Amino acid sequence: MLKDDNAAAPSPLDVNDATVARWQAIAAQLRADILAGRVAPGERLPNETALAERFGVNRHTLRQAVQALVREGHLNVRQGCGTFVRELVLDYALRRRTRLSENLARTGETAGRELLSHAVLPAGEWADALKLPARAKVVVLETRSSVRGRRVGLSTAAFPCPRLADIAAPVARHGSITRALAELGVADYTRSRSVVSTRLPTQAEADALARPMSQPVLVVQYVNVDRAGVPVETGSTLFAADAVQLVVEPDALA
Amino acid sequence: MLKDDNAAAPSPLDVNDATVARWQAIAAQLRADILAGRVAPGERLPNETALAERFGVNRHTLRQAVQALVREGHLNVRQGCGTFVRELVLDYALRRRTRLSENLARTGETAGRELLSHAVLPAGEWADALKLPARAKVVVLETRSSVRGRRVGLSTAAFPCPRLADIAAPVARHGSITRALAELGVADYTRSRSVVSTRLPTQAEADALARPMSQPVLVVQYVNVDRAGVPVETGSTLFAADAVQLVVEPDALA
DNA sequence: TTAAATTTGTGCGTATGTATG
DNA sequence: ACATACATACGCACAAATTTA
Numbered sequence: 001m002l003k004d005d006n007a008a009a010p011s012p013l014d015v016n017d018a019t020v021a022r023w024q025a026i027a028a029q030l031r032a033d034i035l036a037g038r039v040a041p042g043e044r045l046p047n048e049t050a051l052a053e054r055f056g057v058n059r060h061t062l063r064q065a066v067q068a069l070v071r072e073g074h075l076n077v078r079q080g081c082g083t084f085v086r087e088l089v090l091d092y093a094l095r096r097r098t099r100l101s102e103n104l105a106r107t108g109e110t111a112g113r114e115l116l117s118h119a120v121l122p123a124g125e126w127a128d129a130l131k132l133p134a135r136a137k138v139v140v141l142e143t144r145s146s147v148r149g150r151r152v153g154l155s156t157a158a159f160p161c162p163r164l165a166d167i168a169a170p171v172a173r174h175g176s177i178t179r180a181l182a183e184l185g186v187a188d189y190t191r192s193r194s195v196v197s198t199r200l201p202t203q204a205e206a207d208a209l210a211r212p213m214s215q216p217v218l219v220v221q222y223v224n225v226d227r228a229g230v231p232v233e234t235g236s237t238l239f240a241a242d243a244v245q246l247v248v249e250p251d252a253l254a
Numbered sequence: 255m256l257k258d259d260n261a262a263a264p265s266p267l268d269v270n271d272a273t274v275a276r277w278q279a280i281a282a283q284l285r286a287d288i289l290a291g292r293v294a295p296g297e298r299l300p301n302e303t304a305l306a307e308r309f310g311v312n313r314h315t316l317r318q319a320v321q322a323l324v325r326e327g328h329l330n331v332r333q334g335c336g337t338f339v340r341e342l343v344l345d346y347a348l349r350r351r352t353r354l355s356e357n358l359a360r361t362g363e364t365a366g367r368e369l370l371s372h373a374v375l376p377a378g379e380w381a382d383a384l385k386l387p388a389r390a391k392v393v394v395l396e397t398r399s400s401v402r403g404r405r406v407g408l409s410t411a412a413f414p415c416p417r418l419a420d421i422a423a424p425v426a427r428h429g430s431i432t433r434a435l436a437e438l439g440v441a442d443y444t445r446s447r448s449v450v451s452t453r454l455p456t457q458a459e460a461d462a463l464a465r466p467m468s469q470p471v472l473v474v475q476y477v478n479v480d481r482a483g484v485p486v487e488t489g490s491t492l493f494a495a496d497a498v499q500l501v502v503e504p505d506a507l508a
Numbered sequence: 509t510t511a512a513a514t515t516t517g518t519g520c521g522t523a524t525g526t527a528t529g
Numbered sequence: 530a531c532a533t534a535c536a537t538a539c540g541c542a543c544a545a546a547t548t549t550a
Contacts, residue, residue, distance in 0.1 A: 021537060047515055058539045063516090079516045080546030091449070094502045125321045134275040134318070195345070196500035198452035198470045216452045216470030216495075246450040248348045248502050 023064035026055050030065060034074050034085055035149045037210040041242050044082040045075075073148055088150055088243040094194045094220070095249070099178050113175040116142040116208075118168035126158035129223045129234035137161035141171060144208060151209050152243045157235035164232065177233070186226050189233070195221045196246060201238065209240045216241055277318035280309050284319060288328050288339055299329075299337040344401060344498045348448045348474070367429040370396040370462075372422035380412035383477045383488035391415035395425060398462060405463050406497045411489030418486065431487070440480050443487070449475045450500060455492065463494045470495050 020028075033039050045051060052062040066083060069075040076084045123136045130138065138158040145153035157177070159167050163184075170180035181189060197219045206213040218239040226232050239246075287293050299305060306316040320337060323329040330338045377390045384392065392412040399407035411431070413421050417438075424434035435443060451473045460467040472493040480486050493500075 023537080049515085060540090061538060064537085077516070078547080080514075080548075082515065082547090095504075124318060125324075128322065134277065190504075192503070194502040196450055196472065196502065198472050198495045200468070200470060214454070216454060218450065218452050241452045248448040248450065249446070250444075 021064075022055075022057055023061050023068070026057065026062060026065035027068040030069055031072070031074060034069075035210075037212075039085050041085050041087045043085050045084070047082065088147065088152070090147060090152065090244045091247045092239065092244050093247045093249065094196075095191065110147070111175075112146045113171070113177070114144045114146065115168065115172040116144055118142070120161065120165070121158075123158070123160075126234050130158065130160050130231045132160055137165075139165060139167055141168060143171065143177075147243075150243060151240065153237050153239050154205060154208050155235055155237040157233055159233055160231070181232065186232050189224045189226050192223045192225045192229075192231075197221075198241070205238055209238070211240050211242070218244065218246060220246070275318075276309075276311055277315050277322070280311065280316060281319035281322040284323055285328060288323075293339050297339050299339070301336065340496065344406060345501045346493065346498050347501045347503065348445065348450075366400045367425070367431070368398045368400065369422065369426040370398055372396070372425075374415065374419070375412075377412075377414075380488050384412065384414050384485045386414055391419075393419060393421055395422060397425065397431075401497075404497060405494065407491050407493050408459060408462050409489055409491040411487055413487055414485070435486065440486050443478045443480050446477045446479045446483075446485075451475075452495070459492055463492070465494050465496070472498065472500060474500070 030045075039045070046054070048059050048062055048066070051066075052059040055062060066075060066077065070077055074086055076086045078084070118139060118141045120137050121140050123130060123132045123134060123138045126132075126138055126140075127134045127136065130136075132138070138161050140156065140158050143155045143157065144151055145155070164181070164186075167180050167184060170183045171177060174180055174183075178189075198216050199219060201209065201211070201213060201215075201217045203213060205217065206215075209217070211217075218241050219236055220239065221236040222234065223231055224233040293299065300308070302313050302316055302320070306313040309316060320329060320331065324331055328340055330340050372393060372395045374391050375394050377384060377386045377392045380392055380394075381387065381390065384390075386392070392415050394410065394412050397409045397411065398405055399409070418435075418440075421434050421438060424437045425431060428434055428437075432443075452470050453473060455463065455465065455467060455469075455471045457467060459471065460469075463471070465471075472495050473490055474493065475490040476488065477485055478487040
């Protein structure tokens with residue numbers, strides 16, 4: 001094993017851990033940098049020679065790490081041009097049946113939904129959209145959606161309380177609103193309205209999305225209703241604008 | 255029931271109507287004041303304590319009303335700073351028939367469209383959307399839309415050249431794309447696709463919209479097709495996000 | 509249009525460590 | 530102990546693609 005002359009490396013990962021191959025450690029570090037947003041999507045990495053030198057390995061070794069990340073979908077390599085952090089542009093279709101998982105399935109991606117917090121609160125600002133009396137109760141969930149390990153969405157969703165009081169658990173279990181609603185008897189639901197705006201995120205929001213505060217987010221405020229037209233969910237989702245764009249097309253005739 | 259000591263209020267709504275929550279009645283009155291221009295856009299409201307006293311309610315009740323208006327986009331609240339009337343909120347509906355003028359007519363506003371520049375260029379980046387060969391020609395118009403004297407939108411639109419080569423003049427004359435197209439034989443057209451994203455504007459764009467560079471804009475890339483499904487226009491519109499929000503609802507069944 | 513510079517892709521040879529039989 | 534096979538790693542050289550001047 002070579003002497004470590006690369007002790008100043010900023011990553012917490014040890015590039016010279018003997019239990020894994022060096023190219024694997026390098027891949028892990030580059031992957032962590034990408035997922036944490038330390039290198040921006042679309043950004044070009046230093047060339048292979050420079051990267052190999054920085055990690056203190058031969059260019060072949062570095063290339064193995066890069067190839068692994070290409071296979072994982074994190075990097076794009078163009079001969080003669082450079083190595084780029086792959087842009088993650090999800091086309092999020094706003095239509096009657098708006099589902100995160102369906103939107104991603106179309107692109108061959110898989111989504112994860114993480115429950116950050118839940119609480120029971122007075123309907124307050126959500127009462128109108130849910131057609132509830134102002135002092136009814138709602139369950140409010142904060143969730144974060146990730147694709148390919150990248151945080152892409154941050155949602156605050158409110159559900160009417162007597163009917164869907166127990167939604168937090170199934171959401172946490174399935175990582176899916178659709179499946180959680182199905183478990184509580186809402187077999188199907190449709191998007192009745194979406195309102196799109198944009199603004200700069202707060203510090204907390206930027207942190208939660210692993211994005212800089214200077215990058216604007218898309219804000220989608222929405223209402224979902226069941227087959228009978230009764231509101232079952234309202235809320236707003238913040239989308240990282242470098243990862244998601246919204247697509248609006250006329251619904252296919254059913 | 256409290257005696258109404260606020261009889262001078264111009265609103266027709268009774269703040270003490272028992273059929274709705276008090277905060278809803280207060281929200282309705284504030285909304286009416288804003289829509290009627292009795293409080294100017296950008297103006298700061300009295301602080302919450304003063305407002306609560308004026309309506310004869312607890313500050314918590316008043317805050318519910320304010321929150322509702324924030325959610326509707328009529329107010330902006332900045333902690334430690336005050337509550338402000340939002341500059342202008344246009345609900346711009348994205349649907350099959352997407353027309354600037356129709357969108358504004360719904361809100362009682364009237365739009366103006368200003369032709370900033372026009373040129374004949376190779377189809378290039380617009381070729382795909384217009385289904386043209388790459389070296390066909392297109393007419394590219396830069397236009398600016400204003401409402402109530404406020405600049406709200408900045409568009410770059412491309413039209414296929416043999417068919418719509420002379421579109422610049424009627425656009426300048428009518429201040430309307432719809433009427434210009436009609437004059438050239440395109441009696442009707444529909445929006446086949448809209449893609450929504452956001453970013454910070456360039457200096458030139460910010461200047462053209464009379465907005466600071468720090469305020470993000472909504473970017474809508476679109477394709478319009480005639481009744482036969484042939485593309486007649488593609489382009490992108492930048493909306494000042496403090497003035498416009500996009501609304502997506504299922505099209506009414508025709 | 510051409511040419512130079514930059515960057516990734518590929519091939520060869522060599523060497524080391526590990527698992528297998 | 531030895532031979533074999535495989536994965537890993539280093540060094541050099543040149544080919545191919547792309548960008549830039």
